[in-house]
Amino acid sequence: MHCFLSDSYRDHNPKYEYFRGEKVPCFESVERLDNIVKALQARGHKTVSPDHDATGVIHTLHDPVYVQFLETAWQQWLALDPANEALQPFPSVWPTRTLRDDVVPDNFIAKLGLYSMDNGTPLAQGTWRAAKSGADAAVSAAQYLLNGNGSVFSASRPPGHHAGRDFMGGYCFLNNAALAAQTLLEQGMKKVVILDIDYHHGNGTQSLFYDRDDVLFISLHGDPKTEFPFYLGHGDEAGEGKGEGYNINYPMPAGTNFDQWLQCLEQALENIHSFQPEALVISLGLDTFAEDPISKFTIQSDDFFKVGHKLASLRLPTAFIMEGGYATEALGTNVVNVLEGFEQG
Template sequence: MLCFLSDAYREHNPQYEYFRGEKVPCFESVERLDNIVAALQARGHECVSPQTDASSVIAKIHDPAYVSFITHAWQEWLALDEKNHELQPFPSVWPTRTLRDDIVPDNFIAKLGLYSMDNGTPLAAGTWCAAKSGADAAVSAANYLLAGHSSVFSASRPPGHHAGRDFMGGYCFLNNAALAAQALLDQGMKKVVVLDIDYHHGNGTQSLFYDRDDVLFISIHGDPKTEYPFYLGHEDETGEGAGQGYNVNFPLPIGTTFTQWLSALEKAIERIQDFQADALVISLGLDTFEGDPISKFTIKSEDYFQVGQQLASLKLPTAFIMEGGYATEALGTNVVNVLEGFEQA
């Protein structure tokens, strides 16, 4: 399967994050994609550079003020103190209930809180460069489908499905899957499915399409009562306005087995078939793997072949967009198993 990939993913290289109150090395690391690329190449898959500037699509999905902030955030951080190049900025205040979010503060850390949903999305010198190149790869993948190809993989990093219109979160800055879906619609497709199979609910993607009937969003994920992002992803979230009925969540409990997970996927496939879409965008998270350090499902590497086969049964032009997966050594194998299961089917 052809893969769109920019080497700029290496530019986003924060050294630490805060996880359960502890300062730890970043789970979302350069090595994740290094291993994916190595597995792709070892098994004969071609990687090419993005061919499309995603700026016009980004402007449709994300708020201009938010995009301006993340574009210049690192430079603004350095301007505060010349020693800040050795530090990573984190938000410490968020405009939660009763606080105002309609006035952009002057204070940099306050702005970071305004445009963040958590303190687990560290910025680094090359964050914007990597995020923009990942968006370019996702939109290039969409254009590849529009040219008549049946499948494609966008090795975007950092991931994207937690990013909303005007906020970052969960390691995500630009919502690559939403950008791919929007690009498909912009070029004449009428209906697109975004199926999110990451362990964590795609809250950003849901929020972006929640009131629309041209995108069916389906997410299979850990129950938000116990799993990040906690505040979205429940079964009763079904869309609003024109989007009523076009948002479907399958929250699953800790310890979910592959058989149980596959049952949810089969239900998702039935909904997709009923929707009669023109194309399918997969938010490809592999943190459902049994060895993932921050997730709690029990899917094995060999199971991912069957995941790919099931997705191929839809017989839709399909763009796979890389999301999470933090068992770094196994990640490349797991990704390519999905892609090859799809191709073999």
């Protein structure tokens, strides 16, 4: 499969994060994509550099003020104190209920809280370069489909599906899958599906398209009553306004096995068939894997071949956009199993 990859993914290399209140090494690491690249190459899939600039569509979907903050955040951090180069900034206050979010504070950490949904999304010196190059890869993947090709993989890092119009979170800064879908629409398509199969609900993607009828968003994920992002992803969230009926969530309990998960995927495929889209964007999270350290489904590596095969049954131009998956050693195998299952379908 044609695979877009920018080496700038290595520029985002924070050393630690806060997970459930504890300081831990980053689950979302450079090694994740390193292992994906090794698996792609070992099984004969070539990678190419992005060939389209995502700037325009980024400013369409994301608030330009938020984007400017991302572009300059590290410089702002260093301007406070040059010694900050050895430290990672984290938000410590958020504009929750009764607090104002319409006035941008001058204080850097307060601004970081304004544009963050959690404190588990660490910034590093090269975060913007990596995020922008990942967005370029996703938009390049969309353009590849528009050129008449049937399938493509965007090896984007950091992931994107938790990022909303004006906030980062869940390791995500720019919403790559949403940018790919928007590109398809801006270039003439009328209806596109985003199918999110990451273990964690794609809250950012849902929020971006919740009032639109040109994108059907479907997410299969861990129940938000117990799983991140906690505050979105329930089954009664169906869209609003023009978007009513175009948002479908399938939350599942911890311990869900492949057969149970597959039943939800079959329902999602029926939803997609009824929508009759022109293209399919897959938010490809592989943290549904049984050995993932921060997730609680029990899908095995060989099962991912069948996932790819099922997705191919839709017979749609399909862009796979990389999201989560934190069992680092197995991640490359699991990704390529999906892609090859799709190609063999």
